[in-house]
Amino acid sequence: MTSANGTAPSVASTLGVELGSRAYSIVVGDGLLKEAGRRMAEVISRRRVVIVTDATVAPLYLETLEASLAAADIEHFSVVLPAGEASKSFDHLRDLTDRLLDERIERTTAVVALGGGVIGDLAGFAASIVLRGVDVVQVPTTLLAQVDSSVGGKTGINTRHGKNLIGTFHQPILVLADVGTLATLPPRQLLAGYAETVKYGLIEDAPFFEWLEQHGDAFCRGDKAIQTEAVVRACTAKAAVVAEDERESGRRALLNFGHTFGHALEAECGYGERLLHGEAVALGMVMATALSVRMGLCPAADLERTRRHLKARGLRVGVGEIAEPSWTAERLLSHMMSDKKVRDRLPTFVLTQGIGKAFTTQEVDPGLLRDVVDVALSDRP
Numbered sequence: 001m002t003s004a005n006g007t008a009p010s011v012a013s014t015l016g017v018e019l020g021s022r023a024y025s026i027v028v029g030d031g032l033l034k035e036a037g038r039r040m041a042e043v044i045s046r047r048r049v050v051i052v053t054d055a056t057v058a059p060l061y062l063e064t065l066e067a068s069l070a071a072a073d074i075e076h077f078s079v080v081l082p083a084g085e086a087s088k089s090f091d092h093l094r095d096l097t098d099r100l101l102d103e104r105i106e107r108t109t110a111v112v113a114l115g116g117g118v119i120g121d122l123a124g125f126a127a128s129i130v131l132r133g134v135d136v137v138q139v140p141t142t143l144l145a146q147v148d149s150s151v152g153g154k155t156g157i158n159t160r161h162g163k164n165l166i167g168t169f170h171q172p173i174l175v176l177a178d179v180g181t182l183a184t185l186p187p188r189q190l191l192a193g194y195a196e197t198v199k200y201g202l203i204e205d206a207p208f209f210e211w212l213e214q215h216g217d218a219f220c221r222g223d224k225a226i227q228t229e230a231v232v233r234a235c236t237a238k239a240a241v242v243a244e245d246e247r248e249s250g251r252r253a254l255l256n257f258g259h260t261f262g263h264a265l266e267a268e269c270g271y272g273e274r275l276l277h278g279e280a281v282a283l284g285m286v287m288a289t290a291l292s293v294r295m296g297l298c299p300a301a302d303l304e305r306t307r308r309h310l311k312a313r314g315l316r317v318g319v320g321e322i323a324e325p326s327w328t329a330e331r332l333l334s335h336m337m338s339d340k341k342v343r344d345r346l347p348t349f350v351l352t353q354g355i356g357k358a359f360t361t362q363e364v365d366p367g368l369l370r371d372v373v374d375v376a377l378s379d380r381p
């Protein structure tokens with residue numbers, strides 16, 4: 001069998017995010033971009049879409065996506081933004097919404113976010129506010145976006161107060177994760193996404209963590225079958241969490257494992273190339289596990305296993321490897337206090353009783369917390 005544009009359909013896995021009238025599918029497979037038009041035609045209201053992408057992704061994948069839209073008779077135009085975190089700003093949001101309005105989009109026009117988490121968050125936010133909300137299709141091209149940010153509907157931009165502090169929940173109508181796009185991802189970006197993949201094993205799925213211990217090397221060497229299985233397993237986990245707790249009043253907070261510490265490190269590094277989000281999450285997961293051990297909640301062996309696995313893939317596990325002499329425990333702790341997840345002036349921590357057994361708490365001994373940050377600052381494995 002061949003598809004509308006003459007290519008054989010790829011072997012793909014389809015998962016559901018069960019959110020009643022806002023339910024949607026996540027399709028994961030190799031080569032999906034070529035059939036994106038056909039798949040979108042099944043869910044969009046009218047055959048007209050706007051592709052939002054960035055200047056790095058556009059030369060790699062825009063033509064393929066446009067060709068598949070044309071083959072499915074979907075009218076389209078494209079907006080190409082600069083690559084990088086700086087695009088998640090009010091200025092770029094204004095420019096993007098102006099472009100959408102310049103092109104006279106209608107309520108039935110869908111926005112297609114082709115790129116990593118930056119494009120997904122910005123285009124998703126623009127889609128949620130322009131004309132009081134239009135549909136968005138997420139077409140994630142980084143590992144981080146495929147396993148995390150494209151699913152679940154969080155959108156947002158950064159302000160001088162911090163990351164993602166302005167945004168909405170706006171679920172996509174479809175997620176198309178073409179794992180073939182991971183082949184062009186710089187290894188450092190792949191590894192940053194790998195940290196977010198490992199997170200699912202660490203929080204609730206010890207067998208997945210074990211599977212990654214066995215297959216992580218092949219994954220990082222670009223084995224497509226292994227990458228596909230990992231993205232499917234991660235998306236299955238995320239879909240279940242989002243279906244149960246869309247607005248993060250309970251279980252969804254577990255997805256923030258490592259993030260309270262990680263955000264403090266990102267704040268010190270200025271949210272950019274110096275420390276990628278996933279790299280910060282890897283360091284943060286080690287710190288959260290170390291705190292759990294110090295509090296007598298988690299076996300020390302599980303901390304060692306977590307560190308060993310992340311380090312073996314090439315992720316940094318000791319904050320001392322990136323810390324400047326000016327960094328102090330006080331500074332990192334003060335960043336944690338301004339985290340989005342602070343409630344009643346106390347940060348919410350995701351701690352663990354062992355691999356696959358994470359939980360949330362606000363009850364953390366400040367002395368032990370400070371000790372853990374001090375130890376991390378001098379940790380240069």
Ligand code: NAD
Pocket residue numbers: 054055056057060083084085088115116117118119121141142143144145148149150151152153154155163164181182183184185186189192277
């Ligand atoms: P990114 O979007 O900046 O992508 C990283 C880099 O890779 C960019 O330069 C991009 O142009 C390039 N790139 C993308 N796909 C490529 C490909 N296939 N080949 C080659 N280069 C490619 O970063 P990211 O790591 O994908 O996402 C980080 C963002 O996601 C952060 O802003 C973070 O806050 C956000 N995020 C959001 C959620 C959510 O739930 N909404 C969850 C996690 C992270």
Ligand code: GLY
Pocket residue numbers: 148149151152154248252255256
């Ligand atoms: N990335 C965390 C969440 O989607 O809730």
